[in-house]
Amino acid sequence: MMAMDPGDIHRARPEAVPGRGGEPDLDGLLVLVACGDESAFEAVYGQLAGAAYGLIRKVVRDPAQSEEVAQEVLLEVWRTASRFDPAKGSAATWVMTIAHRRAIDRVRSVTATAARDHLAAEPAPASDEVAEAVEASLDRERVRHCLDGLTELQRESITLAYYGGYSYRQVAGLLGATLSSIKTRIRDGLIRMRDCLGVSG
């Protein structure tokens, strides 16, 4: 199932420390950040702050709260950079995982008690609304294109879970589907996305 050609294996583990004079990639930058390099942090900020903020806005919605959460996330990136392990995934994934988690925590802690009752009644966010563009990006176009290649149900489940910040249990409730069908749809959908985007595992 995990088609992996030998070339991927060599690329799978990026060099932790960039070569002298070489343009450091994100993973390398994060290693420098872990050593307390503030200018490396600024470079990471330049590359990821927009995506972190955008993702948090998607989940949290409220601009002021989103900014607060984004600041917390970026500070956490600085503070915990030594915990980043390039062998476990890319730097962008590490940062976006923190951003998504913090966004969800914000949404759930503020509304933990009230929202549970609300949830079922709340209208689902439009599933095809991928991003309100500020700048056109190739990346965004490809993601949109690959999302379009999913079945309606796969797309809906993935966007509700990721952009809506709902747990798969809540997604199942919202869509009136069983837990195992949501698990399957999300996994199948992401695998299809992976192949479409040409992401190597």
Place this chain on the structure above:
Amino acid sequence: MKLLRHDLHLLSGVYALDAIDSDLERDRYQRHLARCHNCSAEVRGLQEVTTRLAMATALQPPPAMHGKVLAAVRRTRQLPPAADSQPRRRPWWGWLGGRSRWLPRFALAAAMVGVGAAVVLGVILAGTQHRLDLAQAQNRAIARVLAAPDARVLTSSTSAGGTATVIVSPSERELIVTTAGLRPLPASKVYQAWLINPRRTRPAGLLPAPRGGKTQPLLTTGVSTGDKLGLTVEPAGGTAKPTTTPILVIPLRA
């Protein structure tokens, strides 16, 4: 068994999307990932896909954010690398080695054991006194909350099973939490209490390890109007911010 395994494999997608809200289920899957190489490779790939979903949402952050974050960075100390990723050091007795003969080394080691025992005993005694003082102070504080004329008792069930009982006194700005029947945690985890309000979430102490399914009262001070009490599962020692979904949130409104 087969069905169970099959079901676990299906979790890769929702795990990659961070859409599992049960700590139990997430922990179980993480343990599975540690053993299943194919699964962890699959999750890595799917996580890269979710990262692309994230990157596709990029917006221009508010211009002021840049300065605020950098200012915060300048006054924030970083975490040292995790202990388990540090290179293995010589054992602490390593320096005893070298060229000295066996007997002096033994004598030195024996002397060290003696000194060490004395130090340990002293620390234990001091610690016991300290704990007694603490316990007395805590008992007085608990009595104060219980005796407050505005003390109220709130009880709620938690999503980790069992119930939590809170006695809160708005005038004393203090509360006491006890629990019964919460899911037992491994030694690496702890239940942590939080004071939550829309502005910020503050750590409010760690629940003591349960005895007979019940926890000793935890006292929390500095409660303000509008606060809610939350409980989360955190790594042993607690964290500065909650890292998991609360198993309980109780509004404390007077």
